[in-house]
Amino acid sequence: MTLPDSRKPIRGRGSADNPPNRFDKLDYRLDQDYADSDSLVDPTRPATEFLKDASKTIIAYNDSPDLRFKASLNPYRGCEHGCIYCYARPTHEYLGFSAGLDFETKIVVKERAPELLRRELASPKWTPQLVGISGVTDPYQPIERRLELTRSCLQVFAEFRNPVIIVTKNHLVTRDIDVLKKLAEVEAVAVFLSITTLDRDLTRIMEPRTSTPERRLAAIQALAKEGIPTGVFVAPVIPGLTDHEMPAIVSAAVQAGARFASFVPLRLPHGVSEMFEDWLATHMPDRKEKILNRVRAMRDGQLNESRFHERMRGKGPFAEQIKQMFDVACRRNGIHGTQPTLSTAAFTRPGHHQLTLFPESE
Numbered sequence: 001m002t003l004p005d006s007r008k009p010i011r012g013r014g015s016a017d018n019p020p021n022r023f024d025k026l027d028y029r030l031d032q033d034y035a036d037s038d039s040l041v042d043p044t045r046p047a048t049e050f051l052k053d054a055s056k057t058i059i060a061y062n063d064s065p066d067l068r069f070k071a072s073l074n075p076y077r078g079c080e081h082g083c084i085y086c087y088a089r090p091t092h093e094y095l096g097f098s099a100g101l102d103f104e105t106k107i108v109v110k111e112r113a114p115e116l117l118r119r120e121l122a123s124p125k126w127t128p129q130l131v132g133i134s135g136v137t138d139p140y141q142p143i144e145r146r147l148e149l150t151r152s153c154l155q156v157f158a159e160f161r162n163p164v165i166i167v168t169k170n171h172l173v174t175r176d177i178d179v180l181k182k183l184a185e186v187e188a189v190a191v192f193l194s195i196t197t198l199d200r201d202l203t204r205i206m207e208p209r210t211s212t213p214e215r216r217l218a219a220i221q222a223l224a225k226e227g228i229p230t231g232v233f234v235a236p237v238i239p240g241l242t243d244h245e246m247p248a249i250v251s252a253a254v255q256a257g258a259r260f261a262s263f264v265p266l267r268l269p270h271g272v273s274e275m276f277e278d279w280l281a282t283h284m285p286d287r288k289e290k291i292l293n294r295v296r297a298m299r300d301g302q303l304n305e306s307r308f309h310e311r312m313r314g315k316g317p318f319a320e321q322i323k324q325m326f327d328v329a330c331r332r333n334g335i336h337g338t339q340p341t342l343s344t345a346a347f348t349r350p351g352h353h354q355l356t357l358f359p360e361s362e
Contacts, residue, residue, distance in 0.1 A: 009282055010046065010101075012208050014082035018098035019271050022090070046105050048080055050143060053108045058116035058153075059131065069165060072135035073117065075149040077108035079137040081169060083196075083207045084279045085236055088136045090270040099271045107143060114152035121160045121349070128347035131157070133166045140170035142209060154179045161346040163188040167233055169195075169210040171219045177226050184228045190340035192233040192262065193220050195249050197242045205283055217256045224257025229340045231260035234326070238266045239294035239318050240287065246322070250329040260338045263326050265314045266295055273303040294318050 059071050078092055082104040089099035097106050110116075120126055133139050139150040157164050158179050166173065166189070173180075173191060183189035193216045197203055200212050211219070223230040232253035237243050250261055268276055280288040292303065298314035299305040305314070313319060330336040 014084035015100040018100040021093045051108045053110040069130045069132040072132040074136045075113045080141045081210045087267045117156045128344035130163045140168045140172040158182040163342040165190045167192045171211040171215040174222045180228045186346035187343040190229045192231045194233040220256040232258045234263040236266040240291040247329040254333040268303045
């Protein structure tokens with residue numbers, strides 16, 4: 001069932017609609033005139049559904065030269081954080097859902113993630129390597145507080161001492177400081193807090209169920225205090241809306257304890273571009289064209305560029321201006337060129353011992 005195309009903001013949600021799935025030829029929409037009023041889903045308060053995932057493997061691989069890791073793990077599909085610009089929204093279409101409200105309200109849960117991870121790391125076929133946690137959806141979205149799948153996976157990584165890198169917008173990551181410290185002791189973890197803006201009101205409508213900017217900075221401080229390598233991920237940088245905040249974000253993060261930083265300009269693949277345009281029309285119509293034109297100026301006249309080496313940086317005057325602003329901000333705060341140091345040297349397979357040959361007794 002698809003919710004009405006009302007375009008009206010929904011409190012606590014990023015998208016206000018379920019645009020058609022690009023793989024489906026038919027688009028079904030709820031008709032309020034014919035439906036039984038007692039059975040209608042309230043479009044102003046769509047509930048979140050949690051669906052079980054039957055995957056038999058948990059680690060996915062990519063061949064992107066733009067990413068630091070080739071292997072990644074996502075305990076969930078879909079994300080209740082509801083960030084309107086999220087580049088991962090179209091992945092929900094592979095499941096037969098919409099990239100809109102479905103992405104925020106139909107969360108697929110990989111209940112066997114810790115078990116599957118243990119099996120894969122224990123296999124002789126596994127080559128110790130960096131694993132990215134959150135390549136598609138946030139591992140610390142609200143349901144993680146109850147299910148603790150991300151925590152359980154981290155415990156497995158700590159047991160094998162396999163390095164991981166985490167990106168999140170949620171203060172909940174501090175709950176797992178005890179496990180993260182074990183990984184940090186063997187240079188096997190780095191955590192990035194993603195901060196798009198320091199404007200709490202903008203966060204509320206653009207990233208409705210994420211932690212506030214203040215809470216994300218507090219998470220950086222808590223992690224850094226415990227010796228966990230922590231950085232700030234200024235992403236996405238939205239030209240004409242949040243790009244001017246970059247120096248302040250980097251400065252605030254470093255003051256909180258961030259030791260490194262990275263950034264990515266806004267990406268709007270597939271139907272995300274239309275959803276973002278609708279969001280701008282609803283929340284800031286006076287700035288809509290300015291923002292979209294600057295995005296196009298960075299993306300060869302389009303709202304998205306999918307080519308390797310360009311999608312994560314953009315090109316043109318605005319892209320160069322953002323990069324220079326980032327470089328200057330990092331230099332001024334003493335973290336220019338710094339990157340987390342992660343190692344596979346401590347990797348071990350618990351219970352696996354090399355046989356020692358002893359001479360036979362006479």
